[in-house]
Amino acid sequence: MNVALINGSSKLGQENNSKILLNFFEQKLIPHNTIFNYAVNKNPLNEEQIRELFTMDVIVIAFPLYCDAPPSHLVKMMIQIEDYSKNNTISKNLHVYIIANNGFYEGKQNEIALEIMKNWCDRAGFIYGQGIGHGAGEMLPYIKNVPLGHGPLKNLGKALDEIIKNINNKQRGENIFISPNFPYMLWRFMATNVFWNRRAKKNGISKKDIMRKL
Secondary structure, eight states: OEEEEEEOOSOTTSOOHHHHHHHHHHHHSOTTOEEEEEEOSSSOOOHHHHHHHTTOSEEEEEEEOBTTBOOHHHHHHHHHHHHHHHHSOOOOOOEEEEEEEOSSSOGGGGHHHHHHHHHHHHHHTOEEEEEEEESOGGGHHHHTTSOTTSGGGHHHHHHHHHHHHHHHTTOOOOOEEEOOSSOHHHHHHHIIIIIIHHHHHHTTOOHHHHHHHO
């Protein structure tokens, strides 16, 4: 089976959460699948790449949540693919699966984005298979070496097991929303002090500046 993995992160060329999730996903795929990797950033896909996507059996798209939706550069790619689908007489028996991640703890924050992806599949004539909404995405770089399915990655391992099973059988499934197996209050403390405040300081923004904006 030919499987296309599309990384919809804007942080291409550096470590990003979508790539980490796709790496975990690839670990679960059965060996005889052929993997094709695509990266979507500022540059649109060329026509050859779009044609190649339509030879796939399955497309898996991973992306970060931007204002409850897929990022704009990914939406641009989706429009390209949809237009090509409508303007060419080709087989559209493509199954599409989604892995979305967001910075909030709750994976259900991705619900609207997964609904957008499902509506796009309907418009383009594809089969929406299933989606995973992963919360606390910014934890992933810190726990990526934990064995999948264990510790804070226990829920992710179970979700990937289910979606991989459906992919191998070309079946549909209900969307899955998960948070890491990690105490919420500890995550909140670490996200605020280790990640958000540190990143704000790096960009010249103080805690007072943040509070004023709120």
